[in-house]
Amino acid sequence: MATTSTTVGRSAAFSKRAFLTILGVLIGAVLAFRLGQTIYDQVWGPEVWIRNLINGLALGAVYALIALGYTLVYGILFMINFAHGEVLMLGAMAGFFVLDASINSGFLDYNTLLTIVIVFIAGMSVAVVVGVLLERIAYRPLRGAPRLVPLISAIGASIFLQNAALQAFGANVKIYPTPQITGLSGGQRFGDVFVANTSIMIMVLAIITMVALVLLVNRSRFGKAMRAVAEDKPTAQLMGIDVNRIILLTFALGSLLAGMAGVMLGFHNRQVTHMVGFMPGLKAFTAAVLGGIGNVPGAMLGGFFLGLAESLGPTAFQIPSAYKDVIAFGLLVLILIFRPTGLMGERLSRERA
Amino acid sequence: MTAPPLLEVRDLHTYYDNIAALRGVSLTVSEGEIVALIGANGAGKSTLLKSITGLTPPRQGEIFMEGRRLNGVPAHAVVRLGVAMVPEGRQIFGRLSVYENLEMGAFTRTDTDAVQRSFDRVFELFPRLAERREQIGGTLSGGEQQMLAIGRAIMAAPRLLLLDEPSMGLAPILVQQIFRTIREINREGASILLVEQNANAALSLANRGYVLRVGQIVIEDAAEALKENKQVKEAYLGGH
Numbered sequence: 001m002a003t004t005s006t007t008v009g010r011s012a013a014f015s016k017r018a019f020l021t022i023l024g025v026l027i028g029a030v031l032a033f034r035l036g037q038t039i040y041d042q043v044w045g046p047e048v049w050i051r052n053l054i055n056g057l058a059l060g061a062v063y064a065l066i067a068l069g070y071t072l073v074y075g076i077l078f079m080i081n082f083a084h085g086e087v088l089m090l091g092a093m094a095g096f097f098v099l100d101a102s103i104n105s106g107f108l109d110y111n112t113l114l115t116i117v118i119v120f121i122a123g124m125s126v127a128v129v130v131g132v133l134l135e136r137i138a139y140r141p142l143r144g145a146p147r148l149v150p151l152i153s154a155i156g157a158s159i160f161l162q163n164a165a166l167q168a169f170g171a172n173v174k175i176y177p178t179p180q181i182t183g184l185s186g187g188q189r190f191g192d193v194f195v196a197n198t199s200i201m202i203m204v205l206a207i208i209t210m211v212a213l214v215l216l217v218n219r220s221r222f223g224k225a226m227r228a229v230a231e232d233k234p235t236a237q238l239m240g241i242d243v244n245r246i247i248l249l250t251f252a253l254g255s256l257l258a259g260m261a262g263v264m265l266g267f268h269n270r271q272v273t274h275m276v277g278f279m280p281g282l283k284a285f286t287a288a289v290l291g292g293i294g295n296v297p298g299a300m301l302g303g304f305f306l307g308l309a310e311s312l313g314p315t316a317f318q319i320p321s322a323y324k325d326v327i328a329f330g331l332l333v334l335i336l337i338f339r340p341t342g343l344m345g346e347r348l349s350r351e352r353a
Numbered sequence: 354m355t356a357p358p359l360l361e362v363r364d365l366h367t368y369y370d371n372i373a374a375l376r377g378v379s380l381t382v383s384e385g386e387i388v389a390l391i392g393a394n395g396a397g398k399s400t401l402l403k404s405i406t407g408l409t410p411p412r413q414g415e416i417f418m419e420g421r422r423l424n425g426v427p428a429h430a431v432v433r434l435g436v437a438m439v440p441e442g443r444q445i446f447g448r449l450s451v452y453e454n455l456e457m458g459a460f461t462r463t464d465t466d467a468v469q470r471s472f473d474r475v476f477e478l479f480p481r482l483a484e485r486r487e488q489i490g491g492t493l494s495g496g497e498q499q500m501l502a503i504g505r506a507i508m509a510a511p512r513l514l515l516l517d518e519p520s521m522g523l524a525p526i527l528v529q530q531i532f533r534t535i536r537e538i539n540r541e542g543a544s545i546l547l548v549e550q551n552a553n554a555a556l557s558l559a560n561r562g563y564v565l566r567v568g569q570i571v572i573e574d575a576a577e578a579l580k581e582n583k584q585v586k587e588a589y590l591g592g593h
């Protein structure tokens with residue numbers, strides 16, 4: 001009897017692998033066929049491809065910035081900060097109010113660049129304060145509780161912040177008057193391809209920020225302490241590292257990136273509401289999981305991958321772009337089926353919880 | 354009157370939830386001493402070290418380091434008071450490089466020249482670590498990881514070094530090398546509290562020793578005398 005059951009177990013495992021392989025080949029074949037068709041029929045001119053490529057990169061850069069916040073916090077606490085999107089939203093809100101004030105006072109007309117810088121600083125500062133308060137109030141008291149508990153607390157914090165923003169700022173759409181801002185309005189023409197200035201700003205700023213972040217994590221004293229805490233908290237304490245302080249700073253860092261992303265989206269989409277953090281938050285979470293959550297380069301890769309898939313997917317496979325969310329989350333499911341730990345994830349079993 | 358001991362533990366009681374792991378432990382480590390703490394599995398040896406470093410704070414009793422009370426000092430502040438620990442199972446940072454692991458050991462130190470001298474000393478004691486300074490900690494062999502754990506503790510320039518089972522899982526030749534290094538570190542001025550199951554080796558190295566049994570000190574004596582003690586011989590030295 002024992003022999004029979006092991007044989008059954010083995011063949012079940014085999015057929016699952018075989019099934020996945022066949023499924024993978026089929027999906028790959030369908031997509032490749034459709035892509036080939038699109039290219040062969042020359043459905044789109046090169047300018048469409050390039051335009052969507054650039055849109056995808058800009059979108060991906062924003063996803064990557066947000067995803068980094070998820071992944072940094074997960075790396076250190078093994079917890080998904082589901083209120084991260086709301087941190088972004090409050091950053092975008094703060095940016096809006098500062099921008100609005102500078103327009104009304106006439107400050108913008110004389111100091112355009114300075115205004116943009118101040119709007120970013122305001123959005124990032126508010127995001128950092130919100131992120132730090134979240135950690136102190138909603139997460140730290142639950143340290144040591146089962147992992148589900150802070151997760152529920154995070155969802156609660158997310159709903160609370162959304163509704164608090166609704167009550168405080170109203171449901172009306174707040175307009176980022178990007179067209180009024182010299183330098184951010186309009187765009188650049190490269191041959192047949194028109195690129196919005198906000199897209200260029202997002203890509204340049206995001207890439208500089210990500211390079212700085214990688215250097216911070218890999219080279220700085222804080223970055224090394226953060227990695228030590230992520231790996232082994234008691235031993236990090238023996239080294240003299242104040243674990244609570246590092247966790248708080250990690251939240252601050254992730255929130256700073258979210259605030260930056262929030263202001264970027266504000267300028268790019270030209271509007272903010274209390275719901276503006278929800279979808280980008282969810283997408284960036286997807287991106288972090290795609291890349292392998294807890295992994296910094298993975299979050300960046302996942303962000304760009306998702307941005308490009310959303311933007312180029314409808315083009316490549318001739319689907320209406322209204323299906324871009326279907327593509328994003330379909331991709332998540334597919335990648336998790338074939339690589340459960342994400343594109344750059346380590347084996348989760350090695351992870352200490 | 355003699356000077357107060359470097360480390361003094363008075364009537365320590367430590368619990369895990371409601372289970373007593375230490376039940377009234379008192380011991381001292383004087384300046385320049387090597388003190389061995391031996392005992393069976395589960396006797397409370399590691400718990401005592403964790404109580405001293407603040408990782409598992411005691412429920413009752415007092416701990417003094419150079420006359421300063423350690424009770425209530427958070428674990429991350431204890432190393433600043435001159436206490437470094439080589440934890441059980443080495444616990445090196447597996448995803449940090451050898452060099453970064455050592456940097457973490459010196460995390461609280463700000464005098465860069467002195468830290469550099471500590472680096473030089475560690476690489477002198479363990480040339481193997483110098484060869485592998487850029488290698489990721491997790492890829493080192495068990496012996497190399499133990500060297501790294503000890504090197505990392507030296508980087509804190511401790512006045513008191515706590516070692517938890519440094520010989521565990523190592524080949525005899527490596528154990529010898531590690532123990533020689535411990536003596537070396539001691540000669541350079543650090544006092545040592547050594548927790549070991551390998552009682553023979555520990556007592557050969559130590560000046561004094563304590564025997565811990567189910568959370569209590571049952572014997573305390575000079576290391577030489579402990580080696581000859583009938584009870585100790587039967588329970589911890591031979592028998593197999």
